[in-house]
Amino acid sequence: MTKIAPSILSADFSKLGEEIKEVEQGGADYIHVDVMDGHFVPNITIGPLVVDAIKPITNLPLDVHLMIENPDLYIPSFAKSGASIITVHQEACVHLHRTIQLIKDQGVKAGVVINPATPADVIYPILPDVDLVLVMTVNPGFGGQSFITNTLSKIERISKWRAELNLNFEIEVDGGVNVETAKLCTDAGADVLVAGSAVFNHQNRKEAIQNILQATKG
Numbered sequence: 751m752t753k754i755a756p757s758i759l760s761a762d763f764s765k766l767g768e769e770i771k772e773v774e775q776g777g778a779d780y781i782h783v784d785v786m787d788g789h790f791v792p793n794i795t796i797g798p799l800v801v802d803a804i805k806p807i808t809n810l811p812l813d814v815h816l817m818i819e820n821p822d823l824y825i826p827s828f829a830k831s832g833a834s835i836i837t838v839h840q841e842a843c844v845h846l847h848r849t850i851q852l853i854k855d856q857g858v859k860a861g862v863v864i865n866p867a868t869p870a871d872v873i874y875p876i877l878p879d880v881d882l883v884l885v886m887t888v889n890p891g892f893g894g895q896s897f898i899t900n901t902l903s904k905i906e907r908i909s910k911w912r913a914e915l916n917l918n919f920e921i922e923v924d925g926g927v928n929v930e931t932a933k934l935c936t937d938a939g940a941d942v943l944v945a946g947s948a949v950f951n952h953q954n955r956k957e958a959i960q961n962i963l964q965a966t967k968g
């Protein structure tokens with residue numbers, strides 16, 4: 751079953767609680783929280799305080815995507831705030847294995863993310879240690895960008911490795927996912943679709959979520 755993780759980056763922050771409740775009722779599986787520091791990516795978003803604030807208003811797992819330098823400094827805070835899954839960029843981690851262990855030590859699921867220009871091979875050694883692999887299908891930093899099609903071959907490779915190694919991490923995709931691109935991702939092996947603008951720019955969020963999921967079955 752394909753899962754969907756609406757990214758609150760495209761939500762109306764003046765009514766974030768209502769927005770989250772709406773996507774939860776609309777069939778979301780995770781709430782995707784984009785954390786940006788203005789260094790790793792050219793944008794600044796939210797910190798642990800916001801995770802703290804949204805934790806009590808939803809039963810869904812909070813999928814916290816860290817687009818920050820020195821993630822080790824902030825992982826304990828995000829875990830305490832209620833993150834269920836924390837993903838870190840391979841490109842931001844000098845000692846990726848240590849960072850993944852740090853996340854797990856907090857009792858939180860750990861994921862690794864790769865940018866569109868990063869080859870899949872660099873995460874092969876860490877695959878047995880992660881709960882989730884996130885393949886960026888846009889360059890991180892902003893919502894509403896166009897899907898980069900040549901990332902699909904990486905999803906296929908990672909999915910093949912998962913089967914060969916008999917592992918069961920989830921494969922998530924993030925960026926430009928909508929009714930046109932969702933099936934390309936699931937056909938390549940993705941299990942979790944992050945969707946920001948395709949959900950929150952739609953008047954009826956439930957319909958948007960269901961349309962994306964339906965498109966994967968076409």
Ligand SMILES: O=C(CO)[C@@H](O)[C@H](O)COP(=O)(O)O
Nearest residue numbers: 890891893894925926946947
């Ligand atoms: O991590 C990011 C962007 O860096 C994403 O999670 C975006 O928020 C996805 O937005 P859309 O491309 O779906 O509008």
Ligand SMILES: [Fe+2]
Nearest residue numbers: 757784815924
């Ligand atoms: Fe994200």
